Amino acid sequence: MKEIETILRPHGGGWLKNCLGWMLIKAGSARTGKKQVGLSEIDTRVPIPEGVQEDHYNDSFVFKGSDTKGNLIMTRLGYRDGGKNCEVWLWMSLEGKKYVIPVDYLAVDPTEQQSLSAGGLTYTCIDREKGEWRIQYKGKINPGNKPCEVDCVYRPVSSMYHSGMHMDAMTFAKSIAEMKWSREFFHNLRSESQTRIEQGGTLIGSVRIGSSSHAVDMLSIRDHSWGKRKWTFINRYIWNVICLTEELVIKGKSYRYLVFTTVKYGTTFEHLTSGWIAGEDSVLPIVASSDMAFLGDDGTIPSVFSCYFQPKGSVPLEMKVRRSSIEHSWYMQEKKFEVCEAWCSVDVEGVSGAGMSEFGYNLTEGYNREGSNGQ
Numbered sequence: 001m002k003e004i005e006t007i008l009r010p011h012g013g014g015w016l017k018n019c020l021g022w023m024l025i026k027a028g029s030a031r032t033g034k035k036q037v038g039l040s041e042i043d044t045r046v047p048i049p050e051g052v053q054e055d056h057y058n059d060s061f062v063f064k065g066s067d068t069k070g071n072l073i074m075t076r077l078g079y080r081d082g083g084k085n086c087e088v089w090l091w092m093s094l095e096g097k098k099y100v101i102p103v104d105y106l107a108v109d110p111t112e113q114q115s116l117s118a119g120g121l122t123y124t125c126i127d128r129e130k131g132e133w134r135i136q137y138k139g140k141i142n143p144g145n146k147p148c149e150v151d152c153v154y155r156p157v158s159s160m161y162h163s164g165m166h167m168d169a170m171t172f173a174k175s176i177a178e179m180k181w182s183r184e185f186f187h188n189l190r191s192e193s194q195t196r197i198e199q200g201g202t203l204i205g206s207v208r209i210g211s212s213s214h215a216v217d218m219l220s221i222r223d224h225s226w227g228k229r230k231w232t233f234i235n236r237y238i239w240n241v242i243c244l245t246e247e248l249v250i251k252g253k254s255y256r257y258l259v260f261t262t263v264k265y266g267t268t269f270e271h272l273t274s275g276w277i278a279g280e281d282s283v284l285p286i287v288a289s290s291d292m293a294f295l296g297d298d299g300t301i302p303s304v305f306s307c308y309f310q311p312k313g314s315v316p317l318e319m320k321v322r323r324s325s326i327e328h329s330w331y332m333q334e335k336k337f338e339v340c341e342a343w344c345s346v347d348v349e350g351v352s353g354a355g356m357s358e359f360g361y362n363l364t365e366g367y368n369r370e371g372s373n374g375q
Contacts, residue, residue, distance in 0.1 A: 056229065161276035232333050304321070327340055
């Protein structure tokens with residue numbers, strides 16, 4: 001176990017620097033209070049905060065569903081530029097075939113803050129108290145530019161993760177302590193503020209493509225994040241969005257949903273670990289993970305890999321991942337950043353599951369992924 005712990009990140013700095021980082025985080029949380037937590041903003045569009053540049057602001061809504069048969073539905077509405085434009089993502093792996101609408105960047109009405117709809121993709125909160133949503137798409141889809149209709153309902157099952165409440169302060173402090181401190185460093189750190197909520201549930205409904213129909217009965221994770229996002233400030237990241245088919249028991253509690261992210265973030269973080277694992281009545285932050293320098297750092301995404309993550313209060317857990325050969329990638333921010341996603345099967349300490357594995361690469365940092373099919 002000690003050998004595993006030595007490869008986990010963040011390493012942190014010295015004891016004193018770690019403690020100073022923790023104190024800075026706690027002091028900042030105390031000053032901002034519930035405003036930063038944003039409990040009232042979970043289900044709604046969030047206006048651009050004061051002091052954030054419009055072209056760097058992102059208000060993103062994601063609904064993802066997957067099953068153990070290789071089927072995946074990935075949808076996203078990402079409001080950018082102060083709500084003037086929206087990134088629309090929809091791609092699906094269904095019965096061994098890939099379907100996709102080109103990632104589009106559409107002008108929308110910035111004064112219409114109640115609607116979550118663009119490019120034929122619409123999210124409707126049908127029961128705010130229960131947290132239920134309807135996900136619909138009506139339009140064309142490739143291959144073949146065929147007519148497509150998606151109509152599914154998301155229902156929450158697990159406890160909700162909220163970064164403002166659940167992200168572990170010491171993990172964040174260690175990530176800060178790894179870096180060289182300067183006035184510029186702390187300026188960048190303050191400017192990169194983001195908030196994220198995620199929650200596990202089910203996605204049930206149907207997809208119709210041309211004359212064929214597909215029943216949807218998937219485990220699902222919803223995501224809403226808001227704050228600064230400049231794709232080309234990110235060096236690279238790995239995002240694992242996983243639903244387990246059985247319960248994983250940690251210290252007497254059961255967990256079925258997990259998300260964890262590792263990010264190399266400009267000059268702000270060499271290796272930021274964040275994420276969670278949740279069941280019906282419990283959510284634990286992830287406090288450490290495998291060093292991603294050993295996983296795809298040459299720009300090659302492995303089809304099979306193993307990594308470790310450590311929920312708070314738990315020993316490190318091994319997750320074995322097998323990515324599908326049906327993947328989808330596209331370019332962001334003037335084709336300078338590539339996002340690549342694929343359905344994946346997983347094994348977490350003997351418990352099976354499935355979900356999505358996403359790798360992101362900043363092409364201006366020298367990453368040039370061979371065989372990329374980014375649009």
